[in-house]
Amino acid sequence: MLEIKNLNVTVEEKQILKNLNLNIGKGEVHAIMGPNGSGKSTIAHTLAGKPNYNVDSGEVNLNGEDLLSKDPYERSLNGLFLAFQYPIELPGVTNASYLKQIVNAHRKSRKETPIDAGEFLKILKEKSKLLDIPMDMHSRFVNAGFSGGEKKKNEVLQMDLLNPSLIIMDETDSGLDVDALKTTADAINKLRNDERSFIIITHYLRLLEYIEPDYVHVFQNGSVIETGDKTLASRIDQEGYS
Amino acid sequence: MKTLTPSIMELTDNFSIETNSMDLSISHEIINDELKLKITANYSQIPSRIKLISSNRSNFKIIADIYLNENATLEIIDENDYIIDTSFIFKSFLASRSVLELYRFNKFQSDTNNSFVHTCNMSNGSIFKDFNFTNGSDFTNNETKINLNEENAKYVGSGVVMSNSSKCENNLEIRHLSKSAVSDCSFKAVTRGSSNVSFKGKVFVDENCSNTQSNQISKGLLIDEESKINLTPILEINNDDVVCSHGAASGKADEEVLFYLASRGISKSEAERIYIQGFLSEFIEKIEDAEMQAKGQNFINENC
Ligand SMILES: Nc1ncnc2c1ncn2[C@@H]1O[C@H](COP(=O)(O)OP(=O)(O)OP(=O)(O)O)[C@@H](O)[C@H]1O
Ligand SMILES: [Mg+2]
Numbered sequence: 001m002l003e004i005k006n007l008n009v010t011v012e013e014k015q016i017l018k019n020l021n022l023n024i025g026k027g028e029v030h031a032i033m034g035p036n037g038s039g040k041s042t043i044a045h046t047l048a049g050k051p052n053y054n055v056d057s058g059e060v061n062l063n064g065e066d067l068l069s070k071d072p073y074e075r076s077l078n079g080l081f082l083a084f085q086y087p088i089e090l091p092g093v094t095n096a097s098y099l100k101q102i103v104n105a106h107r108k109s110r111k112e113t114p115i116d117a118g119e120f121l122k123i124l125k126e127k128s129k130l131l132d133i134p135m136d137m138h139s140r141f142v143n144a145g146f147s148g149g150e151k152k153k154n155e156v157l158q159m160d161l162l163n164p165s166l167i168i169m170d171e172t173d174s175g176l177d178v179d180a181l182k183t184t185a186d187a188i189n190k191l192r193n194d195e196r197s198f199i200i201i202t203h204y205l206r207l208l209e210y211i212e213p214d215y216v217h218v219f220q221n222g223s224v225i226e227t228g229d230k231t232l233a234s235r236i237d238q239e240g241y242s
Numbered sequence: 243m244k245t246l247t248p249s250i251m252e253l254t255d256n257f258s259i260e261t262n263s264m265d266l267s268i269s270h271e272i273i274n275d276e277l278k279l280k281i282t283a284n285y286s287q288i289p290s291r292i293k294l295i296s297s298n299r300s301n302f303k304i305i306a307d308i309y310l311n312e313n314a315t316l317e318i319i320d321e322n323d324y325i326i327d328t329s330f331i332f333k334s335f336l337a338s339r340s341v342l343e344l345y346r347f348n349k350f351q352s353d354t355n356n357s358f359v360h361t362c363n364m365s366n367g368s369i370f371k372d373f374n375f376t377n378g379s380d381f382t383n384n385e386t387k388i389n390l391n392e393e394n395a396k397y398v399g400s401g402v403v404m405s406n407s408s409k410c411e412n413n414l415e416i417r418h419l420s421k422s423a424v425s426d427c428s429f430k431a432v433t434r435g436s437s438n439v440s441f442k443g444k445v446f447v448d449e450n451c452s453n454t455q456s457n458q459i460s461k462g463l464l465i466d467e468e469s470k471i472n473l474t475p476i477l478e479i480n481n482d483d484v485v486c487s488h489g490a491a492s493g494k495a496d497e498e499v500l501f502y503l504a505s506r507g508i509s510k511s512e513a514e515r516i517y518i519q520g521f522l523s524e525f526i527e528k529i530e531d532a533e534m535q536a537k538g539q540n541f542i543n544e545n546c
Contacts, residue, residue: 048505051497072504073513081505088502092520101516102506109507141520158506 001026001197002166007058009046016042018222020058024166027194031208031233032201034219035241040201041085042222044170048082049075062166077109081164083155085171085201090142095154098142099124103161127160130187132180148175156184160191167191168199173207185210205237248293253277256299263290266316279306281316283340289315294322301327308332310340310368317343321537325351332360336368336395343371345534347541350379352408357383364388364395364423372399373529375541378408378437385413390423399427400525402538404518404545405469407435418447418454429460430525431492432518432546433469440472445479445488452483462492463521465514518546 002024009017016039024030034040046053047060049072060067067075090098104114115123128135131153143151152175159167169188173181188211192198200213208216208230216232217224220241226232252258253270254277261268265286270279283290296302310316314337328350336342342362350356356379362370376382388397403410416425431439443458462471473490495517503513522542529535 048501050501071510072501073507073509076505076507084502084505088498090499090502090516090520092523093516098516101512102503102508105507105509105512162507 001028001063002199003059003061004043005059007046007060008056009042009058010054010056011042011052015056016222017046020223022217022224024197024199026197027192028215029192029198029200029211029213031213031216031230032199032219032224033203033216033233033236038219039222040219041170043219044082044085044168044199044201047075047080047168048072073105076162076164077106079165081159081162081167083152083159083167083169083172085174087143087146087151087155089144089146091144093142094139095142096124096138099138099158099161102158106162123161127157130160130183130190131157132183133157149177149180152176153180153184156187160187165195166197166199168201170201171203172200173202173204181206182210205233208233250295253279254302256297256302257304258295258297260293260295261291263288265314266290266292276303276305279304280309281306282309282311283314283316284311285313286315289317289341289343291317291319294318294320296322296324296326296328298322298325303329303331305331306333308334308342310334310336310342312337313339315341315343317345319345319534321345321347323349323351324354324356327355328357330358330360332358332362334360334362334370336362336364336370338365338392339367340365341369341371343531343534344373345529345537346374346376347537348375349377349545350382350408352379354379355381357385359383359385361387362389362397364390364392364397366392367394368392369396370398371530372397373534373538374399374401375538376401376403376410377545378403378405378410378439380409382408382410383413384411386415388414388416388425390416390418390420390425392420393422394424395420396424397427398528399425400528401427401429401441402522402525402542403429403431403433403439404522404542405431405433405435405437405439407437409438410440412439412441413444414442415444416446416456416458418445418451418456420448421451422453423451424455426455426457426528428458428525428528429473430462430522431471432463432465432521433471434465436466436468438470440474442474442476443490444476445486447479447481447484449480451481454481454484454486456484456486456488458488460490461521463518464492464494465518515546519543522546 004022007020218226265284429441460473471492
């Protein structure tokens with residue numbers, strides 16, 4: 001599904017990713033753990049195509065296609081979804097209108113007609129309920145003045161609405177309270193299936209106790225230094241990285 | 243509430259007025275190709291409404307004197323798309339507690355010249371709501387001068403310029419000449435295609451004007467590299483008892499926001515459109531009248 005080969009990435013003239021290799025199969029859940037500043041968000045941003053993230057060398061294939069030559073929006077339309085570590089605020093646009101527009105962008109690329117207003121509202125209610133998101137949040141401007149946890153839930157809601165095949169979650173658990181973490185993890189587990197793969201970037205074992213990963217990678221200084229199963233996460237939780 | 247069927251008055255082969263009200267008197271004459279209008283609004287239960295309708299046959303100049311008697315409410319709406327040169331000179335006089343609402347939603351053809359000059363004199367407790375949406379043309383000039391002559395007069399105004407290869411100059415002068423008056427104005431411009439937009443917002447507060455409130459905000463969004471936006475706030479405040487907030491800023495679209503939208507499958511041009519809509523919608527909420535707010539939103543949606 002996703003193959004990253006010898007990836008080297010420079011941001012602002014500083015090399016961050018160093019010869020990174022990672023393979024993710026269909027339906028697999030991979031966790032990435034690693035110290036602050038080791039380059040975890042940089043992988044996420046590079047895969048999503050953030051401007052000024054310069055790929056010096058290496059290859060990335062998603063579902064057999066070259067990912068890096070595609071525009072960021074095409075990557076999303078091709079099934080990639082990044083839940084941001086720091087979701088962006090979009091003043092002046094209500095969350096409901098924004099969510100509808102992103103859903104319609106995906107429908108349009110599949111040559112489907114725009115979603116019917118009533119049907120959208122029904123889906124929005126259903127999926128918001130799953131995440132314990134109050135409906136009045138959708139009449140506010142996108143992420144503007146949302147609490148840290150509300151922003152993260154809104155990311156998961158978008159992930160659910162867009163039906164992606166590869167999901168990258170960058171510290172989605174940071175900022176969620178204990179109950180919200182459980183609700184959100186339950187919602188994410190509902191999205192797990194044989195076709196859909198996950199990269200979960202996290203600092204905490206707790207999320208991985210709810211969403212059991214198939215593999216855990218330890219990231220340091222721009223590349224993977226160790227790979228194991230979920231017991232590796234417990235070891236890091238107890239012993240740290242040093 | 244009683245309703246009135248609108249009636250249409252043809253003034254010239256170029257210009258008609260649609261009105262809903264019998265509490266209005268309108269007279270006109272044509273001197274040297276200029277249409278001179280005199281409009282007087284009286285108090286009525288249903289607010290008086292005037293729609294300006296242009297047949298776009300030839301260039302025109304209109305000079306209008308507008309009188310609002312005590313407690314009168316008058317809405318003036320101009321939603322013409324103009325393909326000719328236009329020149330409006332409005333002089334309005336608002337008696338105590340009268341309310342003037344002026345809504346302009348105008349698309350101008352690019353090779354035209356358009357000018358709108360308005361001087362408004364406001365009495366005790368009168369309100370003027372002034373909203374202007376335009377796309378600009380080869381040359382568009384908006385000049386508004388507000389005299390808050392008496393206590394508790396209130397001016398609320400907003401300008402939106404969505405410019406594409408056009409030039410648009412905006413001058414707003416607000417003079418607080420009596421105490422306890424309020425002025426609140428915002429200006430927003432979005433430019434594309436080597437446009438040039440300027441806004442000069444002058445606020446003058448006279449010595450004896452205690453308890454004055456004045457807000458002014460102007461913001462510019464540059465979509466292409468070649469466009470220019472010039473925002474110049476000028477403040478002259480001669481009294482200490484004034485609550486004032488003023489700001490001006492212009493810049494490009496935030497790349498982080500555009501990337502966020504892209505990461506959700508939104509193409510660059512569509513992302514810019516959403517961004518512009520968001521940028522301008524801050525303004526929209528100032529229009530209290532739901533019908534007019536919808537017209538403003540529509541103008542933004544159609545032109546970005
Ligand atoms: N735009 C930038 N300019 C300069 N340096 C940057 C930029 N973006 C990231 N970096 C640097 O790249 C390194 C990796 O950052 P990254 O955000 O990928 O770390 P991370 O592993 O996600 O950390 P955290 O756990 O704190 O989220 C850091 O040293 C960071 O300062
Ligand atoms: Mg990070």
